[in-house]
Amino acid sequence: MPTISNKGIQMPESPIRKLVPYAEEAQKKGKNIYYLNIGQPDIKTPQVALDAIKNATIETLAYSRSEGSESYRIKIADYYKRNSISVSHDDIIVTTGGSEALLFAFGSIMDVGDEVIIPEPFYANYNGFSTASGVNVVPVISKIEDNFALPPIDEFEKLITPKTKAILICNPGNPTGYLYSKEEIKQLAAIVKKHDLFLIADEVYREFVYDGIEHYSVLQEPGLEEHAIVIDSVSKRYSMCGARIGYLVSKNKDFIKTALKFAQARLSPPTLAQIASEAALDTPQSYFDDVKEEYVKRRNTVISALEKIEGVKVAKPNGAFYCIAELPVKNSDNFAKWLLESFDDNGNTVMVAPAAGFYSTPGVGLNQIRIAYVLNNESLTIAVNILEKALKAYKD
Known part of the structure; x- marks a missing residue:
């Protein structure tokens, strides 16, 4: 049969998206998932941009x-x-x-x-x-x-x-x-x-x-x-x-x-x-001021909660809306799958991005995860609380 290219074989999987099938199975089982794995903001798109599409008078x-x-x-x-x-x-x-x-x-x-x-x-x-x-x-x-x-x-x-x-x-x-x-x-x-x-x-x-x-x-x-x-x-x-x-x-x-x-x-x-x-580009500065203020609150919520979890180390970000947390686990890939397949807290669980995929050096970042703090503060508090309970229950 025809063969796949070496380039295709070497193409890495996305550490952010490769766990989606596990999440879909968890949802089918009735679990509610707090998504901390992907940088998809819940912030609303500026109305001026949406209106430009609605009002476009394009014939071709x-x-x-x-x-x-x-x-x-x-x-x-x-x-x-x-x-x-x-x-x-x-x-x-x-x-x-x-x-x-x-x-x-x-x-x-x-x-x-x-x-x-x-x-x-x-x-x-x-x-x-x-x-x-x-x-x-x-x-x-x-x-x-x-x-x-x-x-x-x-x-x-x-x-x-x-x-x-x-x-x-x-x-x-x-x-x-x-x-x-x-x-x-x-x-x-x-x-x-x-x-x-x-x-x-x-x-x-x-x-x-x-x-x-x-x-x-x-x-x-x-x-x-x-x-x-x-x-x-x-x-x-x-x-x-x-x-x-x-x-x-x-x-x-x-x-x-x-x-x-x-x-x-x-x-x-x-x-x-x-x-x-x-x-x-016509979005008023007030939009960005409000969004930045919201992300600062979310960052502070996540970092503060993570720092209280025994065995967790976290770096404090000064920008974007991500942080890297080091967990008391051997392999965050296995832990992330376990969260979706085998763990829930009253029907709730979390999805995280294993951090090894953000390195190119083999063996580095195996016990780290990336968290995207793109959920509202209440959801972030619940999600980190679930993560804490999961770490106590998890056996490598």
Whole structure:
């Protein structure tokens, strides 16, 4: 019979989605599940975006330009300028989600066998995008004991080889919620300039930064014009995950010209979703202020509750809406399945994301989970209470 490609065989499963069949079986048995596994906010999408779709007077749903509509890109550039980032609409390519933006970036700057250095734990799909592109991930480990701070720069330097093409960070981070300081961005800028590398920054959570700290973009760092590539998305910012609209931003003209060829090959990003996303840019600041305040409350609720559980260690996030918790278990994959298959508290259980899938180093993160605090405070309190009871009942 025909054979599957090695690339397909090596493609990793999503640690976030691979447990869905277990959850579906648990639901069939009548269990109520509190979903802490996926970053799907329960925050409402801005009404202005929904109204733009309802009121659209389109007779033919046509292709848009491959780089995205000009009016949308102009408004994106204005958004960045309001955030002290000076870019032109010609520096922007609209993509089908941040995922496609990452694939275009990898395809534009790396060949098969090239390497990208990524501090881990990192967004699990970076492994998948790398495999799809034939690129090798070279991890530099950050630790829960250090609240997942940037590892020392010499840890990066000793990993750089002739095959190294880029350093990739997520800021604020998924799955850790870690926010890189301005000084850390400057340290990374110095190393990519020294070794003539790209610095890719996944900044989709830029609006969710807490405790009075400001987000510092790689696009704000002087001298990085030829090195910096930003990945962005409407998914989390406007609670529009289903729109599947993201974008690439870079002042490197050769990079944008190359990425556009990949964009042309897939024709165009979705037209209706661009209309909604363009309208979303008119969302008032009060929306983000309220959302940020809500996430701070949720973060504090989750962290406080987890810190009270015996044997649990948790890193406090300064951004995004995730945290990594270390549990008193040997294998969080087995524990996560057990939660769905064999445990309930008065018919209730929780679904978590095992954290080993957010690492590329084998054997690391086996006793960790990622929690997405995207439920309301009452639900989060109940969910962590269930988790505590489960840990007391669980036998490795």
